[in-house]
Amino acid sequence: MSKVSLIITIYKNEENIMPFYEEFQKNIAPAILKEGDDYEIIMINDDSPDNSWGVMKQVAAMDSKIKLLRLSRNFGAIAATFTGLTYATGDCITGKACDLQEPSELTLQMYREWKKGEKVLFAVREARSDGFFNDLASNIYYWIMRNMVVHSMPKGGFDCYMIDKHVKDQIVEMNDKNSNIALQLMWLGFHPKKVYYVRQKREIGKSSWTLAKKIKLFMDSIIGFSYVPIRFMTGTGVLFLIFSIIFTLKVLWARLNNLIPVQGYATLVIITLFSAGMIMFTLGILGEYIWRTMEASRNRPLSVVQDAIGFGSKDLGEGAR
Secondary structure (H helix, E strand, O other): OOEEEEEEEEOOOHHHHHHHHHHHHHHHHHHHHHOOOEEEEEEEEOOOOOOHHHHHHHHHHHOOOEEEEEEOOOOOHHHHHHHHHHHOOOOEEEEOOOOOOOOHHHHHHHHHHHHOOOOEEEEEEEEOOOOHHHHHHHHHHHHHHHHHHOOOOOOOOEEEEEEEHHHHHHHHHHOOOOOOHHHHHHHHOOOOEEEEEEOOOOOOOOOOOOHHHHHHHHHHHHHHHOOHHHHHHHHHHHHHHHHHHHHHHHHHHHHHOOOOOOOOHHHHHHHHHHHHHHHHHHHHHHHHHHHHHHHHHHOOOOOOEEEEEOOHHHOEHHHHO
């Protein structure tokens, strides 16, 4: 008998928790149990300011297969997902958004493919209904990822996946800081299989995926998995070196021929400011790498669990009372 671990990260989603559980019990759980397999649902509360934790405990009281984690502060969705991976005990692991934008059939389709022997499955979006600007931002992000970071990135991108326990162990062992689990999976390989679906419009509540979080994900992705910024710095340095040599030869020729006028203050200021700006810009990129190196050297955990309920000997806080 195999076990499926379903990881759910929750932040400002109290209205979606019960509908999500009802849909899971109606469409997903019966199919898994019919195959003679078992499941567990690991819900991670990323220090949500609403009543999500209270609703999570209500749902857990209804089903002993539900396990709860509450983080000590808001660490972000990726860190929360990684925490769920460390607690997952299933033979295959998948994540599902609590906002019900991924259809239940998608989870079952990946589950059936895993039963056939697939180790990694990506749920690739054929289309989405998140609004014009969100769709545009997503398309631009994945275009950059596909052309500058991972050339095998699916055109529509993916957030949802199902992985074998062995692959999960590799992700946990990597323990990357400021990273992107989706890109980590692509880096690992295992010949992922793509499963296509249409992302539905969110019906309840609003997304907490803010612009600041999107920018951080972009920075973590391109700096953590691409040499493009470093190569950009190198290329810029080469261009400025060539320009400086040409300009130096020109000034030297003009000086030897007494063609340098007294005027030149504006030119000097412009060159100085432009050069200083480029230096500051490249130092900023270099600083991003240095900061990430420092973060990794600290060896801090990606998140801290405050309460754990349903994990037996691993229970903490409210779960250990």
